[in-house]
Amino acid sequence: MELRVSSRRIFRPFIAPLVVTPAGSLAARLAASLGALLLMIGSASLPGTAHAQTASQSSPQAQPSQPKAPDTMEARVQGCTACHGSHGQGTDNDYFPRLAGKPAGYLFNQLQNFREGRRKYPPMNYLVTYLSDDYLHQIAVFFSQQRPPYPAPSRPTVSDTVLARGQDIVLHGDPARQVPACVACHGSALTGMEPAIPGLVGLHQDYISAQLGAWRSGSRRAIEPDCMHTIATRLSDDDVNAVAAWLSTQPAPQNPVPAPARSLKTPLACGSEPQ
Numbered sequence: 022m023e024l025r026v027s028s029r030r031i032f033r034p035f036i037a038p039l040v041v042t043p044a045g046s047l048a049a050r051l052a053a054s055l056g057a058l059l060l061m062i063g064s065a066s067l068p069g070t071a072h073a074q075t076a077s078q079s080s081p082q083a084q085p086s087q088p089k090a091p092d093t094m095e096a097r098v099q100g101c102t103a104c105h106g107s108h109g110q111g112t113d114n115d116y117f118p119r120l121a122g123k124p125a126g127y128l129f130n131q132l133q134n135f136r137e138g139r140r141k142y143p144p145m146n147y148l149v150t151y152l153s154d155d156y157l158h159q160i161a162v163f164f165s166q167q168r169p170p171y172p173a174p175s176r177p178t179v180s181d182t183v184l185a186r187g188q189d190i191v192l193h194g195d196p197a198r199q200v201p202a203c204v205a206c207h208g209s210a211l212t213g214m215e216p217a218i219p220g221l222v223g224l225h226q227d228y229i230s231a232q233l234g235a236w237r238s239g240s241r242r243a244i245e246p247d248c249m250h251t252i253a254t255r256l257s258d259d260d261v262n263a264v265a266a267w268l269s270t271q272p273a274p275q276n277p278v279p280a281p282a283r284s285l286k287t288p289l290a291c292g293s294e295p296q
Contacts, residue, residue: 094163100148101160110169115227121167124279126216128161130243130293139242141235171223171273178226179266183259187267190260198255201288203264206248211271213279217294218287220279226269233261244292251289 090096101120106112109120120128134140136149136157149157177184189195191211194202204211206218213220221229235241236253243249256264287294 094159097156098160098163101164104144106169108167108169109164110167111172111223115225116231118225118228119171119223120164121169122212122277122279123165123219124213124215124217125158125161125165127213127219127293128164129158130217132157132161134241134243139244141240171277174222174272175226175269177266177270179262183263184267184270186260187263187265190256190264191267195255195260200252200255200260203268206285206287206289206291208280208285210274210277210280211268212274212277214285215279215282218279220277221268222271222273222277224269226265229265229268230261233265237261246290246292248287248289248291248294 101109104112104114104117105120106117109122111117111119111121131140132149132152133154135142135145136152138146190200191203194200194205203221206214207221208214208218211221232241233253233256236249237256239250241249253261282295
């Protein structure tokens with residue numbers, strides 16, 4: 022009885038949104054993610070588990086023990102791959118980004134941010150609520166080592182003028198508004214920098230735009246000093262649209278690995294990046 026109550030307390034908030042989700046494919050992916058989450062924490066000790074097992078073993082009508090889920094990284098990350106792809110390559114859904122090949126420090130920071138509420142997305146917040154730093158770090162390292170191929174870049178959906186504005190901000194910034202170039206931190210190849218700056222290639226336009234909007238509004242935050250919030254608040258709506266559009270059309274380089282740590286001197290101090 023105690024175990025049943027505990028499980029309901031943990032998962033009821035996660036299950037409820039699935040019933041009313043309008044997008045069928047999204048609901049299916051989140052349902053699969055929930056099932057995988059049960060597998061991920063199945064071996065964790067919940068209140069009353071040991072007592073229930075002891076009672077079952079001592080009962081004359083005890084049932085045969087259930088097979089244990091394999092304790093492998095592939096099994097642990099099923100809660101991630103349901104939405105982000107079997108190797109973290111991302112999907113055709115605009116809002117499930119690529120994880121593969123991003124610096125482990127960046128992925129770990131994001132998992133912590135979801136757990137601590139600095140980054141808001143209810144399915145992710147619930148998935149990581151009860152996971153330890155060590156567990157999250159192992160997941161981050163796993164995806165950082167994946168190297169699935171990148172998809173073909175998106176076709177432009179905006180005018181050449183908008184694309185040119187986006188390219189100018191990415192490559193040169195906007196000195197008049199103290200906006201540094203994206204490449205100053207994310208690298209000339211836009212593949213990020215170790216240990217905690219992400220790559221920007223292989224992402225959908227709507228995802229990039231949504232994240233810049235979240236930085237601006239404060240619904241996505243990082244450890245202070247929050248450099249991305251500072252930069253995003255200096256961008257106009259048109260700037261955000263232009264940057265997102267141009268980045269989404271860029272192909273991945275032949276060797277899409279992050280730049281070595283400290284190979285770039287970042288123009289702003291960022292709390293999530295060692296200085």
